[in-house]
Amino acid sequence: MRRVSRIAVAGAATAALAVSVSACGGTSSDAAASKDDKNKGVAIAYDVGGAGDQSFNDAATEGMKKAAKDFKTGEKAVEPVDGESDADKTQRLTQLAKQGYNPVIGVGYAYAPAIKEVAAKFPKVTFGIVDDETVKADNVSDLVFSEQEASYLAGVAAAKTTKTKTVGFVGGVDVPLIHKFEAGYAQGVKDTNPKVKVVKQYLTEKAEDGGFTSPDKGKTAAQGQIEKGADVVYHAAGLSGQGVIEAAAAKKVWAIGVDSDQYKQDALAKYKKYILTSATKDVAASVYNLAKAVEDGNAKGGVVRADLKSGGVALAKSNPEFMKMKDVQAALAKAEAGIKDGKIKVKTTP
Structure with a gap:
């Protein structure tokens, strides 16, 4: 599923990185907020495996970092913890929304119950979920792939x-x-x-x-x-x-x-x-495109499917x-x- 057009990270995000610990999500990388306090930028909540999996989560990180660089906003990535519950995921997403991040993206189908609950409480925040299309809400984009x-x-x-x-x-x-x-x-x-x-x-x-x-x-x-x-x-x-x-x-x-x-x-x-x-x-592109839609003010809920025809999935040629x-x-x-x-x-x- 790629990489006919894979998003590459064009350097580090412009915001300075700091390390913090989330109450329910382990170590996070939290970039400084943009000048516009109404939106700190894109945030992702990792699936199992977290950062460094050389696969799914790292691709999401690419999209987040490119969005932060291009739109001159902040970024935040939060790690999961072993044996966590849906309540832990809900708390993590709630914190990100309260902190002013938009969009807030759950990486992986396991976030579906939490996304559904938190999105209803923050209707002005755009949420994304990767690999799930069961959450139906005007402010939730289901980022799925063929x-x-x-x-x-x-x-x-x-x-x-x-x-x-x-x-x-x-x-x-x-x-x-x-x-x-x-x-x-x-x-x-x-x-x-x-x-x-x-x-x-x-x-x-x-x-x-x-x-x-x-x-x-x-x-x-x-x-x-x-x-x-x-x-x-x-x-x-x-x-x-x-x-x-x-x-x-x-x-x-x-x-x-x-x-x-x-x-x-x-x-x-x-x-x-x-x-x-x-x-x-191309998880990176899906994350980036949702952040861009928020930046442009035209984010919409619903299923966003990437397939072979669109270049969203591919066979690598390296x-x-x-x-x-x-x-x-x-x-x-x-x-x-x-x-x-x-x-x-x-x-x-x-």
Whole structure:
């Protein structure tokens, strides 16, 4: 899901950074407010994994920082805490709204109950929630993605690349959102080569059990799939995916990253040779665009969907070796065109 047009952070935010501790959210980075006290700028409340996940949350951070720089406002990012409740999330969002941040964005579907409650109390504040479209309110933007489309392309790449005719999928948590990744991937594999087997594993049933935050779990799962013959392993597991990539590199097989272009990430640099590509989604652009809408005075509630056609999801093209695979690239171009013109209907459930 990207990065045909990925938002890059053009330097540090203009506001000075300070470190503070939230009553319910751990350590935060809190930039100084803008001159306009009515709006301090954009605030994000991180999903599990927090800052430094090299994936979902870090992409949101990119969008926040670019917005703060471009609009000369402040910024604030608040970390989650282990075992937190919906009440903790509600308190965190309430604090951000009271402090004058606008928009206030919950990163991840787990924020849905809190966003619904807090948005009703602060009708003049624009709220955003990433990866959920169940909150219906005039001041809430549901920032969602067609993850299955980029995952379909990942499946095409895997099917064209595998030599063992076995590929793997590691999902962080067994929930409908991650089912979209699995569904698109499996369909892409089967449409490309029905003889290729897909082995899959979900790390946990609930997010609080560490499915998105445990590289060791990801590593063990990937090792098991590689032992079963998988020579390409795709993960949709957040921070846990670092373990998947590590396991693939150790066995010199391909890994496919997710959310961000993981080939380009410093924390994964020593494994990059084995990161074939990544199914990306432009969380950074979604966060930035909502902040811009608030800045411009035209923010609206409702579902804002990013898909392959809009460039909101894509397959990363950073690995030179991947780009030299002419037969793979030809198959991907054909598949991408089919999805964009509606000839290929990608499933959202396995």
